[in-house]
Amino acid sequence: MPAIHRGHVYHIGGSPLVLSAADALVDLPDGALAVDDDGIIVWCGEWPDRPDHLADATVVDHGDAYILPGFVDTHMHFPQVYCADSYGGGQLLEWLDNCIFPSESLLADPGFAAHAAVEWCDRMITAGTTTGLIFGSQFPVAQDLLFQTAHDRGLRIVAGRTIHTVGPDSARALITSEDAAIELVREEIERWHPLDDAERRNALQFVAIVPRFSLAVTPRTLAALGEVYDEYRDRGVYFTSHLNENARPGTGEVDSVKAAYGVETYLDTYDGRFLPGSKTGGKSLLGRRSVMAHSVHCQDRELARMAETGTSIAHCPVSQQFLGSGTMPWKRTVAAGVNVAIGSDYSAGDEWFVPRLLNACFKVHISEAGDAGLSLHPAELLFTGTLAGARALDLEDRIGNFDVGKEADFVVLEPHRWDMYQHTLEHAVTPADPVMARDAHLFGVLMLAREPALTKTYVRGRRLATAAAA
Numbered sequence: 346m347p348a349i350h351r352g353h354v355y356h357i358g359g360s361p362l363v364l365s366a367a368d369a370l371v372d373l374p375d376g377a378l379a380v381d382d383d384g385i386i387v388w389c390g391e392w393p394d395r396p397d398h399l400a401d402a403t404v405v406d407h408g409d410a411y412i413l414p415g416f417v418d419t420h421m422h423f424p425q426v427y428c429a430d431s432y433g434g435g436q437l438l439e440w441l442d443n444c445i446f447p448s449e450s451l452l453a454d455p456g457f458a459a460h461a462a463v464e465w466c467d468r469m470i471t472a473g474t475t476t477g478l479i480f481g482s483q484f485p486v487a488q489d490l491l492f493q494t495a496h497d498r499g500l501r502i503v504a505g506r507t508i509h510t511v512g513p514d515s516a517r518a519l520i521t522s523e524d525a526a527i528e529l530v531r532e533e534i535e536r537w538h539p540l541d542d543a544e545r546r547n548a549l550q551f552v553a554i555v556p557r558f559s560l561a562v563t564p565r566t567l568a569a570l571g572e573v574y575d576e577y578r579d580r581g582v583y584f585t586s587h588l589n590e591n592a593r594p595g596t597g598e599v600d601s602v603k604a605a606y607g608v609e610t611y612l613d614t615y616d617g618r619f620l621p622g623s624k625t626g627g628k629s630l631l632g633r634r635s636v637m638a639h640s641v642h643c644q645d646r647e648l649a650r651m652a653e654t655g656t657s658i659a660h661c662p663v664s665q666q667f668l669g670s671g672t673m674p675w676k677r678t679v680a681a682g683v684n685v686a687i688g689s690d691y692s693a694g695d696e697w698f699v700p701r702l703l704n705a706c707f708k709v710h711i712s713e714a715g716d717a718g719l720s721l722h723p724a725e726l727l728f729t730g731t732l733a734g735a736r737a738l739d740l741e742d743r744i745g746n747f748d749v750g751k752e753a754d755f756v757v758l759e760p761h762r763w764d765m766y767q768h769t770l771e772h773a774v775t776p777a778d779p780v781m782a783r784d785a786h787l788f789g790v791l792m793l794a795r796e797p798a799l800t801k802t803y804v805r806g807r808r809l810a811t812a813a814a815a
C-alpha cells in the first residue's frame with residue numbers, strides 16, 4: 346500500500362540548469378509526497394488535491410516539518426571520519442602530511458575500520474546525506490566494511506579506494522606498487538560494482554576509480570587507470586579526483602602538478618594528456634560520471650573541456666575556507682556550462698550537513714570581488730545540494746527531486762527541534778510580494794537549518810536508522 350508523507354514540500358522539478366532553478370522551484374506549503382511499496386514516487390502535490398486512487402494510502406503526517414529531496418554530497422573522504430579540524434600548521438600539503446596520511450593509515454586495522462564504517466554511515470544518515478561520492482580507504486578490508494555497512498543501512502554511495510603509488514614518507518602505509526594499485530581497483534569493481542545492466546538499475550552502491558590527485562600517482566599509473574576505466578566505463582563505473590584546489594605560488598598543489606608532469610593544465614593529467622607538453626599518453630578519465638573536486642583555480646580551457654565532456658565539479662566552500670584555497674569563481678564556472686554540485690570534502694570541511702555547505706556557498710559567493718560576486722537564489726542553493734548532485738553522478742533519472750517515477754529519497758526537517766530555526770522562521774517579516782515571500786522563506790529554511798532539526802532520512806521510501814537507533 347502506498348504511503349503519503351504530508352508536510353511543507355520543496356523541490357526543484359524537471360531537469361533545469363542552475364540558472365533556471367528559480368523557475369523550476371516547487372513550493373507546496375501543505376504538500377504531500379506519495380510513495381509506493383517499491384519506494385517510487387507515484388504522486389507529489391498539494392494535500393487537498395490528492396487523487397482518489399490514494400484514498401487508502403497510509404498517511405505519515407510530519408506536521409509542520411519541511412520535506413526536501415535527500416542531500417547529495419559529491420565529495421567526501423571515508424578514512425578521514427575522525428579527522429575534522431585537524432591542525433596541520435599550514436595549507437593543503439602540510440595538512441595532508443602532518444594529519445591526514447597518518448590518520449588514513451589507521452584503517453589498516455580491521456577493528457578500527459569497522460568502527461569507522463559504522464560511524465561514517467551514521468553521520469551520513471544523521472545529516473540527511475542520502476547519496477555520497479566517497480574517496481575510500483586504501484585498505485580493502487576497510488572498503489569491504491564501508492560497502493557492506495552502506496548496503497545494510499540502505500545508503501546510496503559511490504566509493505573507491507584512494508589510490509597512491511607515490512608520496513612522502515608519511516603516506517608510506519597508503520602507497521602500493523602501480524601493478525598492485527591496478528589489481529586492487531579491478532578487484533573492488535568486480536566485488537562491489539553492479540556490472541550487470543539490470544542489477545545496476547536497482548543498485549544503491551557503486552564503485553569509482555579514485556586517484557587521490559595527480560601528485561599521488563605517476564604517468565604510468567594514470568595510463569593504466571585510463572585503460573581500466575575504458576574497460577568498465579559503459580557499465581557505470583565512476584571516476585573522481587581533486588583538481589586545482591590549492592594554488593599557493595611555487596609550492597602549492599597546482600604548481601606542483603604542473604612541475605611534476607610538465608603539463609599546460611592540471612586537467613590534462615586526467616584527460617589522457619599527462620606527458621610533458623600535455624602530449625597524449627593514454628585514455629581520458631573525463632565524462633558524465635566523472636567529478637572533479639574543488640576546481641578553484643581553473644583555466645578557461647579546463648572549464649570548457651569539463652563542460653564538453655559532461656564532467657561535473659564538486660564545489661566544497663567549507664573545505665576551501667579551512668585550507669585557505671580561495672573559492673571556485675561561481676559566475677565564470679557556471680557560465681562555462683559546467684554542472685556544479687556541492688561537496689563537504691569531509692574532513693577538510695568540518696560540516697556533514699549539506700545546508701551548512703549551502704550556507705557557506707552563499708556567503709563566499711556574495712563576497713567574491715567586484716562583478717564576480719552574486720547573491721545566489723535559494724532555489725539555486727537547493728538545486729546545488731540535490732538535483733545537481735544527482736546529475737553529477739548520472740543518477741538524475743532516479744533521484745534528485747520529487748518528479749513522479751523517481752526513487753523517493755527525502756529528508757524531514759522539524760523546526761521545533763532547533764529553537765532558533767523555529768522562532769526565526771515563525772517571526773521573520775514576510776515580504777509583501779508573494780514570490781519574494783516564498784523565496785525568503787526557503788532561504789531561511791536552508792540557511793538557518795542545523796543538523797538537530799533533521800529528524801528523518803529516507804532512501805527509496807525506506808526510513809534509515811543509525812546504529813544507535815537500530
Ligand SMILES: [Zn+2]
Pocket residue numbers: 420422587638690693
Ligand atoms: Zn578532498
